[in-house]
Amino acid sequence: MAATHRRSPLLVTVSTALVLLWVVIAAFPFLWTLWGSFKVQADFFSLADWRNALRGTFTMAQTGSAFTGQGYEGAWVQEEFWRAAMNTMIVVVCVVIISLTFGTLGGYALARSGFRYTFWLLMIALVFRAMPHITLVSGYLLPFFQWNVWGHLPTAIIVLVAINQPFTLWMLHSFFLNIPKDLDESAMVDGCTRFQAFRHVIVPVMWPGVITTGLFSFLLAYNDFAVTAMLLSQQNQTMIPKIASFLGSTQVEGNVMFAVAAVISATAPLFVLILFFQRQIVSGLTAGAVKG
Amino acid sequence: MKHRTFFWFIFPSALAMILFIALPVVSVFIQSLHVEHEQVLRTVENCGPFGCTQETVVDRAATQELRDAKPLGRFAGLSNYTDRNHLAFSELGVMWDRSDSFADFTRRAMTLPFWRAMAFTLTFTFVVTPLVLTLGLAIALGVNSLPRVFRGPTIFVSLLPMIVTPLIGSLILFWMVDSRGVLGAGLQTLMNDPTLSLKASPTLTWIMLMVYGVWSSAPFAFIVFYAGLQTVPEEPLEAAMIDGANRWQRIRYVVIPHLMPLAVFITLMQLMDNFRVFEPIVGFQAQAQATSLSYNIFNYLRGDAAQFGAAATTSMLTILGVVVLLTPVLIRTWRDFNRKRS
Structure with a gap:
């Protein structure tokens, strides 16, 4: 200046x-x-x-x-924090992959369709995005008990994917709007179907946006407490509910330090994430804003 | 795009949202109309050497059977909504009649779980959001005037409180403000009061939770504002300078209007996120002094005797709150959309 x-x-x-x-x-x-x-x-x-x-x-x-x-020894070995870490890894990887697959397809469709229902879908997604996760959890528990699917990792994964969708759709929608329409439309003029155009023209150029969105899906799944704490059984617990359960037994000398060590262990991956993806995170935060 | 193609593209995503967001809302609504079965009671006669006594006991087997047969509980209509744990109209009416001042009435109303949670949730939302906006803008302006080499590291450090898991972030702060932690001990020395504990007083607990809220959300506002500052047009700034505007006036009349749309965006996001405040209360173990709507739901669902009816009712009222909060935004977006189409 x-x-x-x-x-x-x-x-x-x-x-x-x-x-x-x-x-x-x-x-x-x-x-x-x-x-x-x-x-x-x-x-x-x-x-x-x-x-x-x-x-x-x-x-x-x-x-x-x-x-x-x-x-650290107490947390990882004695309290088997490694089990929780493994569960977190499974949940996070699955959630990111599935929500990106669903989200790119849906976001692309929303960006390319000009009908009025597109707007309504986006608005509904916004309302869904605003809903506190715990309100949804109170809706899941009873049916999940009935169907005997409570406590398993796949249940938590699919629920997190669904909760993730509104945000993923919004983000990828605004991202696909920035890819010129002419690109896929000219492919369709050349005889591609809509899906072929998406597959061969859009997929190769969409990675920056997908990676940014993927980072935020990762964070949502990794940071979640409400869903994983309520929907996973003891042995399937992920890291965050596990840390919360350490706190219950703080009376015993030394146990608080287990929680402290676990907290630092769970923060480390996030630290590395910022280290490598600072630029993408910043651009993701502002992506929605620039659109207004 | 043709309707058919659109449908197939959106199908997986829409299916996931219908099954796990829309239907659960319906399920929550149905649950909110039911309450748990009462325990089946049975009168038994105990005869001992000193005669016989009549005793009422819980028939566990029969209770369990009833619960298994109808897990939803018994139909209760809207009574869940009006009971003491939720809207509590009749209790409020009684309190209104009995209390001699408005302050007295509020004090009494704070004993009702729903209104207590509502009071904290709304206070949290409407105190933290403006503070986040102000602090974020201040940091963004500050960082923008730093030499370029320092900006990257500042952003890196700033991202930490925002990106870290809310439960972990609140635990880290909680351990520090513990009366045996570094900040807690520091405050005791500063206030010269060795018994000072942030956990003991409701006011201090509320302040502590809000400080956490600002700490964890300010980076978001900062990053968005900072990105906006990079796009402030040069000409109006120079024009303002030629007209004799000082730095503050330039910020007030050129920069802030330029950042206005971003402020609206941040406000919207913050309102949504702060309204569902939940993890900090678990992390700070503050439930004795402060509860939020989300925390109440969590509390009803926890433990062996989960109260699905009560949780669902609080959930419905929370969703209602979210919709009320979002209405102005939805109307605005609707107008924008129509303007763009025409």
């Missing part, structure tokens, strides 16, 4: 201070918890002095070194 060189030093200082403050607020909780996850409970939740968490007084006394992997 042309105005850059005319900024007063005061303004620069204030805005830099504000941003710095925000960066600390955003990052410090994560760094602190990461640091604390390698301590014992008496240090991380210190009765006497919070600086114990920094010095690791009790960690030294109990384990002989300033850092300990006890929390």
Whole structure:
């Protein structure tokens, strides 16, 4: 901007201070918890002095070194967090693949059809998107008990796919609107059917949008608590309900540290995700906005 | 696109949504008209050395049989909606008559589960949303004036609170504000009150939950506003500068109007997401001081004696709330759509 060189030093200082403050607020909780996850409970939740968490007084006394992997060992080995991690992986991969397949087909159709019902479908999808997930869960439980499908991974997967659809449709719809109509229409003039045009002309150019949408489908499935907590049985639990169940047994010394370690373990994949896909996430967040 | 082709393209997606979103809503509605069976009672006579006594016991087998035969429970009409756990009209009427001031009435009404949850949900929604907009805009303006090298890392760090699982995010903050955690201990020192606990007071709990709400949603507003700032046209800014506008006036009269459509978008998303606030209450273990509509539903469904009727009724009322919240948006979009067509 042309105005850059005319900024007063005061303004620069204030805005830099504000941003710095925000960066600390955003990052410090994560760094602190990461640091604390390698301590014992008496240090991380210190009765006497919070600086114990920094010095690791009790960690030294109990384990002989300033850092300990006890929390991680307890969570992953003793409480079998790896099982939950596996379940999460299965659920997330299936949800992303299925919702993208359904979503690209539906989103493409919505973007290319100009009839009035397209609008109504999109509006209904918007209302569905706004519905709290737990309200739907209260509708599932009774029928699922009756049909004996409660507690299994495929049930949770298909439910998450359905809950994901409104968002996926909206996002891919606005994305397909940006691909010129002439592209597939000229293929149809050359004798392709609609599906062939989609398959050979649109599919090769749609990947940026699909990857962005896929990231958000991933986040929805990964971050879900309401559906997975209510619809999965104990041994099929995914990571987030598992962490919640750690909290129930906090009375026992050391168990809170299991939860802390599990929380850090579950955050790590998200951290890596931002590291590699920051650009796509940012463009996905703004995609809906630019359309208005 | 022909109707037929359109149908086949949309079919898998529509089927999934009909089966797992539309039908469950119907199922919720039907469930909301039913209540659980009462336990089957049986009178038995116990005869011992000191004579016989009549005793009423629960016939477990018969109760179970009845529950298995009709899992929905018995039909109750709209009584679920008007009972004490939901709209509670009669209780509210009594309270209104008995209370001497409006404050007293509100205090009494806060003992009703539905209204208590409604009060928190609405407060949360309408406090967090404007704060998120303001803070997001402030950060976006700040980052925009930073040298380019710092922008990427700032965005990276900012994405963390937003992308992290809500339950995990709230747990991380909860452990820090615990009276034995770093922030909790810091506050105690700051306030010079060693017994200060954020969990004990309803006001502090509400504030804590809202701070979490702003912390986790501000990045979204920031990113969207930041993207918008990159597209602010150069000419009006320069024109404003020539006309003698200072920096604040330029922001107020050029930048903010340009960002208005984005603000509407963020508001819409935030209203939807904040209205279903749920995980923070579980994470902060705040249910004693604050409950939301979603939390109430979760609570009814949990445990061995799930109250499907009560959960379904709260769900129906929540869905109603969502529709009311969205109506202005739907009307606006309808107008836009028609304008584009004509």
